[in-house]
Amino acid sequence: MASKVIHAIYNDDDLLLQAVKQVREARYHIGEVYTPFPVHGLDKVMGLAPTRLAVTSFIYGVIGLTVSVLMINYIMIEDWPQDIGGKPSFSFLQNLPAFVPIMFELTVFFAAHLMVITFYMRSKLWPFKKAENPDLRTTDDMFLMEVDAASHNIDELTKFLYDTGASEIKLIENK
Template sequence: MASKVVHAIYNDDDILMQAVKQTRAERYHIEEVYTPFPVHGLDKIMGLEPTRLAITAFMYGLVGLSVAVTMMNFIMIEDWPQDIGGKPSFSYIENMPAFVPIMFELTVFFAAHLMVITFYMRSKLWPFKKAENPDIRTTDDHFLMAVDGGNHDLEKLSKFLYDTGALEISIVESEDDH
């Protein structure tokens, strides 16, 4: 089912921030804001929940540390113990100080690589995915706020957005993907 979305174009990030505050105060639903650079504080003003990616990074680091400990114990202690520099490999704990760099590197390796994969999956950035940017100017010097038209009077909404400082307003049909 198609619905109407109102696109408001702004040319300044401070005006955009004020417009987002006013739009939320009027209880309009902001679907997305497209910016040419990160606008600090925009996520809080839009009412977005904080990211949980840091928690996943910690869990991925623990996975990397577990893999490192398991791998080194198997390779250096159980499968092929060697007497290196007069230090026999009787137990993992005795040799752990030598394994610390490997444990650190695999912790960072797993956390970094799995975080990139998680970010792409969470952002739905698949290989060869078509860009979803509604206006090419948002990659250069303009800002776009997409507001759900829903059951609202579109003329009243358009006038409201012009009053917030929008340079231009366009109403587009949007396919619901819910």
């Protein structure tokens, strides 16, 4: 069974935002929107759920802090205590001010690196992955809205999209 999508190309981001609102109000399904730069408010207009990346970043920071505390305690207190600068290593709390920079750096290190890995996995950006951009002009100066047309009248949908301000429309049939 072949699926049909319509690629509507717009030349202005404000026009695209209005078109997305109109298409959603008309109850058409928008598959994806491709833009050359982030468009403020597009996620809300499309009805996308808020991201949970901030929560994962906090969790990764806590993991980094935990690893740093355990590592410092093992290395500097239990395994090989040393008298550095006249400060004996009898307990973790006595030397806590000296350990704060290391704990901070490892917290940031874990949060940053694990967030990059999470972003690539969530975006499905694997090494050597083929680009999925349907029109190269969307990396330059055009905006593309992909509308599912499988269960709709193509001519009616095309006219509707032209009325929203689309400068070009293509019917794509996937087999």
